Amino acid sequence: MFQVPTKTQYAIRALVHLVRTKSASVASIAEAEHIPFKYLEAIFGQLKSAGLLIADRGRSGGYRLARAPELILMSEVVKATEGDITPVGCLDDAGFCIVSEACLPRRFWFGLKRTVDAYLESVTLAEIAEPGFLPAPDPSQKESAAAKD
Amino acid sequence: MFQVPTKTQYAIRALVHLVRTKSASVASIAEAEHIPFKYLEAIFGQLKSAGLLIADRGRSGGYRLARAPELILMSEVVKATEGDITPVGCLDDAGFCIVSEACLPRRFWFGLKRTVDAYLESVTLAEIAEPGFLPAPDPSQKESAAAKD
DNA sequence: GCATATTCAGATCAATCAAGTAGGAATTTA
DNA sequence: TAAATTCCTACTTGATTGATCTGAATATGC
Numbered sequence: 001m002f003q004v005p006t007k008t009q010y011a012i013r014a015l016v017h018l019v020r021t022k023s024a025s026v027a028s029i030a031e032a033e034h035i036p037f038k039y040l041e042a043i044f045g046q047l048k049s050a051g052l053l054i055a056d057r058g059r060s061g062g063y064r065l066a067r068a069p070e071l072i073l074m075s076e077v078v079k080a081t082e083g084d085i086t087p088v089g090c091l092d093d094a095g096f097c098i099v100s101e102a103c104l105p106r107r108f109w110f111g112l113k114r115t116v117d118a119y120l121e122s123v124t125l126a127e128i129a130e131p132g133f134l135p136a137p138d139p140s141q142k143e144s145a146a147a148k149d
Numbered sequence: 150m151f152q153v154p155t156k157t158q159y160a161i162r163a164l165v166h167l168v169r170t171k172s173a174s175v176a177s178i179a180e181a182e183h184i185p186f187k188y189l190e191a192i193f194g195q196l197k198s199a200g201l202l203i204a205d206r207g208r209s210g211g212y213r214l215a216r217a218p219e220l221i222l223m224s225e226v227v228k229a230t231e232g233d234i235t236p237v238g239c240l241d242d243a244g245f246c247i248v249s250e251a252c253l254p255r256r257f258w259f260g261l262k263r264t265v266d267a268y269l270e271s272v273t274l275a276e277i278a279e280p281g282f283l284p285a286p287d288p289s290q291k292e293s294a295a296a297k298d
Numbered sequence: 299g300c301a302t303a304t305t306c307a308g309a310t311c312a313a314t315c316a317a318g319t320a321g322g323a324a325t326t327t328a
Numbered sequence: 329t330a331a332a333t334t335c336c337t338a339c340t341t342g343a344t345t346g347a348t349c350t351g352a353a354t355a356t357g358c
Contacts, residue, residue, distance in 0.1 A: 209332075
């Protein structure tokens with residue numbers, strides 16, 4: 001369920017690489033990060049379409065970040081490589097459950113989605129590229145606050 | 150990445166069903182919840198192995214919860230159907246990164262894992278079975294890492 | 299200009315995994 | 329003893345992941 005596709009892992013490693021080297025070709029990044037060249041090429045196409053990268057074509061071209069890494073949320077990166085996060089079908093708006101009575105688990109899944117989204121939106125690319133980056137707050141947030149679907 | 154497998158969705162719906170009807174056969178639950186009979190049979194095998202269900206074999210047998218639903222964490226259910234949550238390979242203990250320098254993204258993924266685990270451990274089966282169940286806290290927990298535009 | 303280094307675009311392919319099926323054996327009870 | 333159940337093992341099928349292949353289009357340096 002939470003196995004992160006290599007595509008997304010590759011994307012993030014390559015982006016971290018780009019935070020340091022202001023600009024680089026796909027080939028150089030692929031070699032440095034041990035990522036299959038052609039695969040990374042395709043991934044960068046997606047990241048560019050998502051507005052995260054800018055491409056300079058031609059002989060001494062390459063890719064560079066479209067924004068300062070402080071302004072790139074990890075949620076954007078994940079969304080670029082994987083599309084929207086919809087844990088279960090019944091969460092699509094206008095979607096509904098075939099299940100008997102009011103689909104109780106729905107709220108549970110929705111809560112999970114919100115939790116994950118919140119985390120991904122709370123971290124920027126710049127923070128990941130910092131050696132001093134510390135992961136999530138220790139989970140002392142155990143409330144069970146409001147709902148609004 | 151966060152598409153929840155139908156197997157897990159089925160498991161939870163079936164468990165919620167069992168919270169009400171103290172005991173039931175796979176066939177009856179499958180019909181009531183619109184779950185393929187043979188598939189649910191296999192799922193229940195896993196839930197039993199995980200110690201969440203007790204089976205009564207023979208003619209008027211069936212399944213029942215091994216514990217009160219208040220004592221069944223959703224993390225246990227997910228783990229039973231999907232195994233441990235390891236977002237990326239390098240998180241297994243004794244695992245290490247092939248990546249050049251100290252794998253910075255690793256902490257990011259680890260933080261994600263902790264966030265998800267914390268959520269799943271904060272909800273019990275009993276809460277999901279309650280019509281009044283309210284999902285996750287609104288994400289006002291922005292402590293650790295936040296850089297905004 | 300021309301060779302070269304790059305991005306870009308599309309099809310294709312193999313391996314893996316999710317989802318579901320199938321058949322039947324073992325077990326208990328009415 | 330027959331019916332209803334859990335249990336066990338294997339299979340099929342379709343989608344997805346993780347790539348590869350081929351070949352353009354485009355810009356640069358010489």
